[in-house]
Amino acid sequence: MSSQDCIVALASGRAVAALSLIRASGEGIFEIFKSMLQSEVQLEPNHSQFCRLYSQGEPIDEVVATYFKAPKSFTGEDMIEISCHGNPLIVERIIEEFVSRGTRIAEAGEFSRRAYKNNKMSLWDLEALDLLMSSSQVEGVRWAIRSKLEASGLRLQDFRNRLSEVLSQVEAELDFPEHEVDQGTRDGLTKAIEAMALELESWAISFEKSRSHFFSPKVAILGPPNVGKSSLFNCLLGQERAIVYNLAGTTRDLLEAQLRLGGLDLCLVDTAGLRESSDPLERLGMQKSLEVLKAADLVLWLSDQAEPAPQSYRELAKDSKWLFLATKSDLRAREQRKEAWIYISSQTGEGIEKLKKELLSWQKGRPDFEGSLHLSSDRQCQLVREAQSLLSEALDLAAGSAELEWLAQKLREANQRLEPLIGKIGHEEILGRILSRFCIGK
Numbered sequence: 001m002s003s004q005d006c007i008v009a010l011a012s013g014r015a016v017a018a019l020s021l022i023r024a025s026g027e028g029i030f031e032i033f034k035s036m037l038q039s040e041v042q043l044e045p046n047h048s049q050f051c052r053l054y055s056q057g058e059p060i061d062e063v064v065a066t067y068f069k070a071p072k073s074f075t076g077e078d079m080i081e082i083s084c085h086g087n088p089l090i091v092e093r094i095i096e097e098f099v100s101r102g103t104r105i106a107e108a109g110e111f112s113r114r115a116y117k118n119n120k121m122s123l124w125d126l127e128a129l130d131l132l133m134s135s136s137q138v139e140g141v142r143w144a145i146r147s148k149l150e151a152s153g154l155r156l157q158d159f160r161n162r163l164s165e166v167l168s169q170v171e172a173e174l175d176f177p178e179h180e181v182d183q184g185t186r187d188g189l190t191k192a193i194e195a196m197a198l199e200l201e202s203w204a205i206s207f208e209k210s211r212s213h214f215f216s217p218k219v220a221i222l223g224p225p226n227v228g229k230s231s232l233f234n235c236l237l238g239q240e241r242a243i244v245y246n247l248a249g250t251t252r253d254l255l256e257a258q259l260r261l262g263g264l265d266l267c268l269v270d271t272a273g274l275r276e277s278s279d280p281l282e283r284l285g286m287q288k289s290l291e292v293l294k295a296a297d298l299v300l301w302l303s304d305q306a307e308p309a310p311q312s313y314r315e316l317a318k319d320s321k322w323l324f325l326a327t328k329s330d331l332r333a334r335e336q337r338k339e340a341w342i343y344i345s346s347q348t349g350e351g352i353e354k355l356k357k358e359l360l361s362w363q364k365g366r367p368d369f370e371g372s373l374h375l376s377s378d379r380q381c382q383l384v385r386e387a388q389s390l391l392s393e394a395l396d397l398a399a400g401s402a403e404l405e406w407l408a409q410k411l412r413e414a415n416q417r418l419e420p421l422i423g424k425i426g427h428e429e430i431l432g433r434i435l436s437r438f439c440i441g442k
């Protein structure tokens, strides 16, 4: 498949709507589009134009088309964007018309891939866009927009300059040992490395603290059979989603639902009860429950006898937050209550508000928007962490009496890690800085 072939796809949602947006890209796409018009329509680049589309003389739709001429388009290729009426049948016909004229239906993400290939988007842009599209929380969208705006921002550029400066200072010492380096310059170098390591750490911490606000946390309802898991699931959702029955093993499959609590979106999962069982179907259900347990951000452990979760289950989700809920409180005497358990009744509603408050306070705190670069993926965060630890090692070397070459190596490795964010600091650039500083070779 060449990147030159023409591709087409629906860019907006699939549901019936007032309007839908179809995108097509590739060399020759303008000619293909023009062949769907009856009259000679003059489409100017970057202008929208009302036009009628035809298929073998029969009108398909009245649309507004915008022509973007390469390289000034999203993909960097010639592109057409068509706003048509939002009936999926019309969308289908227009796309079919493109296909019958030699255009191919785009693969998932292919427009963005072409944009990347044609240098219209960097990896940083793509990852910010990915977060923007996939985030299920308002905070995630706000974060992603900031991240996207930063792509061309000064912050990364500034960091890059500082690293480049430090690298060239060390390389200069290595390449031109005859040039004496005074203590002040040395101290400046150490300070600069330290400041960069601290800055990288602040980027990583800020992302790690904020990440849980980007997607709906998974809240798993777990416990032995018949303790009231499905009843709580229904009670929190305010609707009868799950079957509730006085028979152990009723819930076999996982049930998921979005629960909105205040400004918080949770993904609530009802699971099959955990117990010893020889029924293969029930065991299959329990296996799924354990998978949910492992992936849960928060575990609601339910027991009608306030019996703690077995240690083996605790181990499976030791980094998750656990809340212990003693169910069917309407059947228990108050004086038998254990501390650290929240007593709830899905039938009388007792304890449900308290539980909701606990959920809200668990997610309290907001993303740290200010004063940080907005990393948008775990991958970026990992690279930043690696670079930070390399800079910290470089700092130790700079403070000790280690060979300068080792220090240089750490700095080069840190640059390598950060390449996807700040680009490569090449030999030419470093040499340029060295020459400008020492006036060597005059």
Ligand SMILES: Nc1nc2c(ncn2[C@@H]2O[C@H](COP(=O)(O)OP(=O)(O)O)[C@@H](O)[C@H]2O)c(=O)[nH]1
Pocket (backbone or CB within 6 Å): 224, 225, 226, 227, 228, 229, 230, 231, 232, 243, 244, 245, 246, 247, 248, 249, 250, 251, 273, 327, 328, 329, 330, 331, 344, 345, 346, 347, 348
């Ligand atoms: N008295 C009382 N019964 C409850 C309560 N919650 C659930 N039950 C009953 O316990 C049985 C099992 O409930 P269910 O939600 O299906 O439990 P699961 O197997 O853990 O999902 C049903 O007969 C429910 O009516 C409660 O808060 N109080």
Ligand SMILES: [Mg+2]
Pocket (backbone or CB within 6 Å): 229, 230, 231, 242, 243, 250, 251, 271, 272, 273
């Ligand atoms: Mg159930």
